[in-house]
Structure formats: structure tokens, C-alpha cells
Amino acid sequence: MYFIYILYSQRIDKYYIGCTENLEKRLEEHNAGLSSFTSKWTPWVRVYFEQLNSLSEARKREIEIKKKKSRKYIEFLISK
Incomplete structure (x- = not known):
């Protein structure tokens, strides 16, 4: 299964949209600074996701x- 997700940063009042195979791991990566866009405005909170059948x-x-x-x-x- 794959997921699309929406993250929110209260710090900059912005949303980020992405897709992944592992929701928990991907959120951890965003908050650990492993994504160039999201690294500057941690913490991110997942506010939405949808499950899909394929990448x-x-x-x-x-x-x-x-x-x-x-x-x-x-x-x-x-x-x-």
C-alpha cells in the first residue's frame, strides 16, 4: 500500500503534500531534517492521509x- 499525506507546520502556517510507502518513517524523516523543504520548519504534524493501491x-x-x-x-x- 502507498499513501499520500499532508503535513502541517504551525511555525510557518504551511502545508506540505507528499507520498510514501511508510507513513510513520516518512514523518520521522521530515522532522529529522532529511527533506530539503521541510527541514527548515520542524516540527511537522501529519494532518491527513489517503491509502492507495500503487505508487x-x-x-x-x-x-x-x-x-x-x-x-x-x-x-x-x-x-x-
Whole structure:
């Protein structure tokens, strides 16, 4: 299984969208500074995720969310 996830940094009031095979490990990597974008604004908290059947489905969904470029849409997903 693969996942798309949304992280939130209260420090900069921003969301980050990504995909992974292991949710817990990936969040640990973000908070350990192993991702260039997220390393500067730790801590990150996972606020949303979806489970998908394949990496290609997960990447497609990640891109779909990012293309909307909408904080309102992200907050709509989180509120579900």
C-alpha cells in the first residue's frame, strides 16, 4: 500500500503534500531534517492521509491535490 499525506507546520502556517510507502518513517524523516523543504520548519504534524493501491496512484493523487493550489481545498480534505 502507498499513501499520500499532508503535513502541517504551525511555525510557518504551511502545508506540505507528499507520498510514501511508510507513513510513520516518512514523518520521522521530515522532522529529522532529511527533506530539503521541510527541514527548515520542524516540527511537522501529519494532518491527513489517503491509502492507495500503487505508487502510480499515489503520485497521481498527490499531483491532483498540488495542482489545485488551494489552501481551502486542503483544509476541506482535513475536515472530512
